[in-house]
Amino acid sequence: MADLSYTSATVLHAIASGRGYGFQVMEAAGLPSGTVYPALRKLETAGLIRSQWEHAAVARTEQRPPRRYYQITSEGEAALASAGRKFRFPELAPRES
Numbered sequence: 001m002a003d004l005s006y007t008s009a010t011v012l013h014a015i016a017s018g019r020g021y022g023f024q025v026m027e028a029a030g031l032p033s034g035t036v037y038p039a040l041r042k043l044e045t046a047g048l049i050r051s052q053w054e055h056a057a058v059a060r061t062e063q064r065p066p067r068r069y070y071q072i073t074s075e076g077e078a079a080l081a082s083a084g085r086k087f088r089f090p091e092l093a094p095r096e097s
Contacts, residue, residue: 007031009083011039012072015049016080021067040070048076 004012014028026036043049051070059066072080083089 004079004083004086006087007035008039008043009080009087009089011036012043012048012076012080012083013089015070016072016077020069020071022070025070043076044070046075048073048079 010029010031011025014025017028019025019028022033022036022040026033029036040049044051049070049072051068054067054069056066
């Protein structure tokens, strides 16, 4: 994935900011599930994020379905830095010394 769309960059930024699972990403990005989940699949296929299902026992204890947790890869960090410049995400701007 050479050039991220704004939507993909927003989803990637949410993950990089510590939003670990789908609902948290939707909430942080302000996007609906029908936008977020396809973006997550594209980002994972491109190698910009990786995912892992939590242990079912944890979800059972909390009486909810298992969550799939996402983590940004080093390739994703590079893509996000580039997208941050393109889309001018202020929190990704280089800090002045």
